[in-house]
């Protein structure tokens with residue numbers, strides 16, 4: 001595929017086959033990530049490749065947040081939503097967490113977030129090129145202080161900015177974009 005074909009055909013993937021992702025393919029995607037542009041060479045990205053034990057602990061954080069969003073703790077529906085969410089999270093073949101090292105200057109923090117976003121997109125494109133799908137999530141687990149504790153992160157020094165759920169796609173959805181003429185102004 002050409003780079004434009006990879007960019008245009010890539011979709012966010014929500015359902016994965018159960019097959020695990022070999023570590024060398026994960027590292028291949030990380031290699032693409034770290035070559036993202038970054039102003040002043042801050043290389044602000046940090047990655048956590050989550051193993052089974054840690055994924056089980058994250059599943060609890062994920063499921064609790066999901067259930068609490070919909071109902072009260074202790075209710076029957078809480079347990080039902082919680083258990084379903086545990087199964088859903090545990091079924092993700094590979095979870096990667098992405099963090100941004102927090103700079104002092106607001107401008108640098110903004111630039112570093114842009115750089116980390118480029119790194120995540122590089123990751124997604126390298127994955128797609130090897131037939132692996134990714135969901136980039138900014139859901140509650142990256143805000144939860146238990147996730148910071150689990151990863152031994154000091155939140156004044158580093159901010160979790162994304163969870164990448166990856167696996168071989170079970171199905172690929174459709175997406176549309178407005179034509180470039182709608183979003184572009186051509187000036188003389």
Ligand SMILES: Cc1cc2nc3c(=O)[nH]c(=O)nc-3n(C[C@H](O)[C@H](O)[C@H](O)COP(=O)(O)O)c2cc1C
Nearest residue numbers: 010011012013117135136137138139173174175176
């Ligand atoms: C910063 C950012 C945060 C996102 N957070 C989520 C998320 O929390 N949950 C989710 O399902 N998708 C999330 N997405 C994926 C978008 O929903 C997705 O890119 C969009 O629907 C377009 O679909 P496509 O990626 O297939 O083109 C996020 C994307 C970006 C760039």
